[in-house]
Amino acid sequence: MPATSNHATTHKLGPLGAEPELSEMGQMVQQTVHRFAEEVMRPIGVKLDRMTPEEVIAPGSPYWDARKKYVEMGFGVDGLLELEPAERATTMCILFEELGWGDSGLAISYGAGLLPALMSAVLGNPFCRALAPDSKLGCWAITEPDHGSDSLDANGMILHPQGAYGRPNCVVTLRGDDVIVNGQKSAWVSNGIVADVCILYCAADSGAGVETKRGAVIIVPMDAEGVSRGKPLDKVGQRALNQGEIFFENVKLSRDHILAGPDQYLDAVYAIHTFANAIMGAVFTGAARAAFELALAYAHERKQGGLAIIRHQSVASRLFHMFRKVEAARALARRVVHYNFTSPHPSLHAAMSSKITATQTAFEVANDALQIFCGNGLTREYPIEKIWRDARASLIEDGCNEVLAIKGGYYLIDPDLL
Ligand SMILES: Cc1cc2nc3c(=O)[nH]c(=O)nc-3n(C[C@H](O)[C@H](O)[C@H](O)COP(=O)(O)OP(=O)(O)OC[C@H]3O[C@@H](n4cnc5c(N)ncnc54)[C@H](O)[C@@H]3O)c2cc1C
Incomplete structure (x- = not known):
C-alpha cells in the first residue's frame, strides 16, 4: 500500500513495545536505566569489544567506570528484595532488559556479579551476606574444565544411561571444623578474574567419599589464601564480560562460609x-x-x-x-x-x-x-x-x-x- 494512502496510519509503541502503562516507579526505572544503557554502556561496550581481555580489566579501563556508575544507580540486592514480589519482578525485568539493550556482556557481568549477595540473602545467611555486600563484585563458579553441561545437570536427570559423571575437578572437604577447597573451575566463570567474592558450587567429601549430587555451596572471598586465577579468556562475543579460571589450593575457611551443605545442594x-x-x-x-x-x-x-x-x-x-x-x-x-x-x-x-x-x-x-x-x-x-x-x-x-x-x-x- 502506498505511504500516501489515507489508510496508512502509524501507531508508535513505547520503548517496551505493547507494554501496558508502567507504574511511576516502573517508568522511573526504565528511564534511568535506559539513560545509563545509552550513555554509558553502549559506548563503553563498543570500546571494550575492541580491547584485549587483559586491557578490558586493567586498572583505568572504562569497564571500571561503567561498573562504578552501575553501582551508583543503587539497584542493590537488599533494595530489590524489599520490593513486594510482583513489583520486584517488573523492576528486575525492566532493569535487565535495559542493561541487555545497552551491552549484553556488561549486563551479564552485573547479573552474575550479584549472585553471591542474592543467594546469601535469599537463603537467609547473614554471615555470607556480609562477605558479599552490594559493593563487591561477585561471580558464580559451577562449571569445570571436564564438566560443563554435567555440572548444571547436577541431579543427573539427563545423564546418558551408559554415562557416568566421572571425577570432579573441584572438591570441598567438609570434615572437621573447617572447609578445605581444592581444584579448579572452568575458564568460563563470568567475572572470574576480577570478582571480589565467589559463590562456589562443587562436589563435597563429608566423610563418605567425594559426592557430586551431595556437593556444597561455599561463599569464598577471592582474597582467601590459596585462591588464584588464570588468564582472562579471549572470545568471540560478549568481550566486555571478563571470564577466567579460578584455582583453589588448600583454601581453608570456617564452616560459616557454607551457604548450602550436601543435603541442600541440589x-x-x-x-x-x-x-x-x-x-x-x-x-x-x-x-x-x-x-x-x-x-x-x-x-x-x-x-x-x-x-x-x-x-x-x-x-x-x-x-x-x-x-x-x-x-x-x-x-x-x-x-x-x-x-x-x-x-x-x-x-x-x-x-x-x-x-x-x-x-x-x-x-x-x-x-x-x-x-x-x-x-x-x-x-x-x-x-x-x-x-x-x-x-x-x-x-x-x-x-x-x-x-x-x-x-x-x-x-x-x-x-x-x-
Ligand atoms: C558467555 C558465557 C558465560 C558463562 N558464564 C559462566 C559462569 O558465570 N559460571 C560458570 O560456572 N560457567 C559459565 N559458563 C559456562 C557454561 O555454563 C557452559 O559453557 C555450558 O554449560 C556448556 O558447557 P561446555 O561449554 O563445557 O559444553 P559441553 O558440556 O562440553 O557440551 C558440548 C556439546 O555436547 C552437548 N552435550 C553435552 N552434554 C549433553 C547431554 N547430556 N545430552 C545431550 N547433549 C549434550 C552440548 O549440547 C554441546 O553441544 C559460561 C559460558 C559462556 C559461553
Whole structure:
C-alpha cells in the first residue's frame, strides 16, 4: 500500500513495545536505566569489544567506570528484595532488559556479579551476606574444565544411561571444623578474574567419599589464601564480560562460609539456575530489541531504487517478524519472572523456556538485522556484527540451549501418566 494512502496510519509503541502503562516507579526505572544503557554502556561496550581481555580489566579501563556508575544507580540486592514480589519482578525485568539493550556482556557481568549477595540473602545467611555486600563484585563458579553441561545437570536427570559423571575437578572437604577447597573451575566463570567474592558450587567429601549430587555451596572471598586465577579468556562475543579460571589450593575457611551443605545442594543448584535463566530471558530480550531498533532506523535511512529500504516488502516483512519475536520474548520473560517471584514453587523449566526463547530470538533478530544492514552489517563501523557475536555466545552460556531443552523436556514427564 502506498505511504500516501489515507489508510496508512502509524501507531508508535513505547520503548517496551505493547507494554501496558508502567507504574511511576516502573517508568522511573526504565528511564534511568535506559539513560545509563545509552550513555554509558553502549559506548563503553563498543570500546571494550575492541580491547584485549587483559586491557578490558586493567586498572583505568572504562569497564571500571561503567561498573562504578552501575553501582551508583543503587539497584542493590537488599533494595530489590524489599520490593513486594510482583513489583520486584517488573523492576528486575525492566532493569535487565535495559542493561541487555545497552551491552549484553556488561549486563551479564552485573547479573552474575550479584549472585553471591542474592543467594546469601535469599537463603537467609547473614554471615555470607556480609562477605558479599552490594559493593563487591561477585561471580558464580559451577562449571569445570571436564564438566560443563554435567555440572548444571547436577541431579543427573539427563545423564546418558551408559554415562557416568566421572571425577570432579573441584572438591570441598567438609570434615572437621573447617572447609578445605581444592581444584579448579572452568575458564568460563563470568567475572572470574576480577570478582571480589565467589559463590562456589562443587562436589563435597563429608566423610563418605567425594559426592557430586551431595556437593556444597561455599561463599569464598577471592582474597582467601590459596585462591588464584588464570588468564582472562579471549572470545568471540560478549568481550566486555571478563571470564577466567579460578584455582583453589588448600583454601581453608570456617564452616560459616557454607551457604548450602550436601543435603541442600541440589535445591541450591535448582534455585540459582532458575533465577539465572529467567534473568537471561530479560537480558537477551534487550539485546534482541537493540538489534531490531538499529535495523528499523537503518531501514528508514538507507535508500535503494530511490526509496527507503523499509518500503521494499521483504525488508518490511523481515522487520515485522523481528518485532514480533522481540515482543514474544519480552512477554515470556515477564511472565516467567513474575511466576517465579510470586510462586512458592519457582519453575526451572519455565525459566529455561524464557532463556532459550530470548537467546534464540536475540541471535535470529541480530542475524536478520545484519541482513538488513547487508554489506555495512559485516563491518565494524556499524554496531550490528557485535550484537550478533554477543548473541551467539548466549546460546551457550548458563547451560547450552540443546541441553536445557532436553532437561526442560524431562521436567514435562508426568510419572502418574506413565
Ligand atoms: C558467555 C558465557 C558465560 C558463562 N558464564 C559462566 C559462569 O558465570 N559460571 C560458570 O560456572 N560457567 C559459565 N559458563 C559456562 C557454561 O555454563 C557452559 O559453557 C555450558 O554449560 C556448556 O558447557 P561446555 O561449554 O563445557 O559444553 P559441553 O558440556 O562440553 O557440551 C558440548 C556439546 O555436547 C552437548 N552435550 C553435552 N552434554 C549433553 C547431554 N547430556 N545430552 C545431550 N547433549 C549434550 C552440548 O549440547 C554441546 O553441544 C559460561 C559460558 C559462556 C559461553
